[in-house]
Amino acid sequence: MTENSKPLKDRVALVTGASRGIGAAVSVRLAELGAHLILVARTKAGLEEVDDKIRSIGGTATLTPLDLSQGVKINQLGSALFERYKKLDILIGNAGLLGTLGPINHIDPKVWQQTMDVNLTANWWLIRSLDPLLRQSSSGRAVFITSTAGHRSRAYWGVYAVSKAGLEMLVKTYAHEVEKTNINVNLFNPGGTRTRMRAEAFPGEDPMTLKTPEHIADQIVKMTLPSYAVNGEIVTAVNPK
Numbered sequence: 001m002t003e004n005s006k007p008l009k010d011r012v013a014l015v016t017g018a019s020r021g022i023g024a025a026v027s028v029r030l031a032e033l034g035a036h037l038i039l040v041a042r043t044k045a046g047l048e049e050v051d052d053k054i055r056s057i058g059g060t061a062t063l064t065p066l067d068l069s070q071g072v073k074i075n076q077l078g079s080a081l082f083e084r085y086k087k088l089d090i091l092i093g094n095a096g097l098l099g100t101l102g103p104i105n106h107i108d109p110k111v112w113q114q115t116m117d118v119n120l121t122a123n124w125w126l127i128r129s130l131d132p133l134l135r136q137s138s139s140g141r142a143v144f145i146t147s148t149a150g151h152r153s154r155a156y157w158g159v160y161a162v163s164k165a166g167l168e169m170l171v172k173t174y175a176h177e178v179e180k181t182n183i184n185v186n187l188f189n190p191g192g193t194r195t196r197m198r199a200e201a202f203p204g205e206d207p208m209t210l211k212t213p214e215h216i217a218d219q220i221v222k223m224t225l226p227s228y229a230v231n232g233e234i235v236t237a238v239n240p241k
């Protein structure tokens, strides 16, 4: 790969939920385009696997095993990144969990709390602690991963849907607040994609009928380029032909 094919050279990118699925695929693609990756998730083995892939294509990554339901740890991460890099160019708020599928009145309070903590509140903590770093970038780009469930109500998707609806409002509000800065912030809705979460939601489905995370990685990465001028939108994945 030539230098010209590395438009993200010298850029620092943080991806949450980087240990597998969509986050892993996006991380590898960002690294391929030259970015240095900060990989965040709980599962060290998964992060190491992604790191191996990144190294094999000549990229670099820093592994950050972290439980995103602990907001104070996200704050500490922000301080550590400031010490080391002084800026953040790309933030991908991707980590998420399904919680549980079932009637609203049957949701276990612990599951409710955990789902809201990871899908919604962790992204608020990320914005809170990383906004000053994104402002130091010549073109800070943030993309948060949402779902159709976040804007189309249906029975039994309660806690997941509420957490994603909250995420959409959080991100759109933040987008207004950074309108006059170098930061652009958007949402991406991948639609049905072949990952562990999708299999948990639709256990009877044949995963081979679904697009892979690699299929949509490029669409997300496009939203992180300095030339990407859109702000405050929900972009929906285009399915492969």
Ligand code: NAP
Pocket: 016, 017, 018, 019, 020, 021, 022, 023, 040, 041, 042, 043, 044, 046, 066, 067, 068, 069, 094, 095, 096, 097, 118, 145, 146, 147, 148, 189, 190, 191, 192, 193, 194, 195, 196, 197, 198
């Ligand atoms: P996945 O394969 O299950 O990956 C989820 C990621 O989130 C994992 O890397 C997981 O890492 C991380 N995560 C979960 N809880 C965490 C915590 N407490 N702290 C840190 N990291 C945590 O699912 P996916 O499909 O790739 O999901 C990625 C995003 O796409 C999610 O926001 C999801 O809502 C969204 N989405 C997916 C689909 C789909 O069809 N797949 C459709 C619409 C939207 P660890 O377990 O290692 O911590």
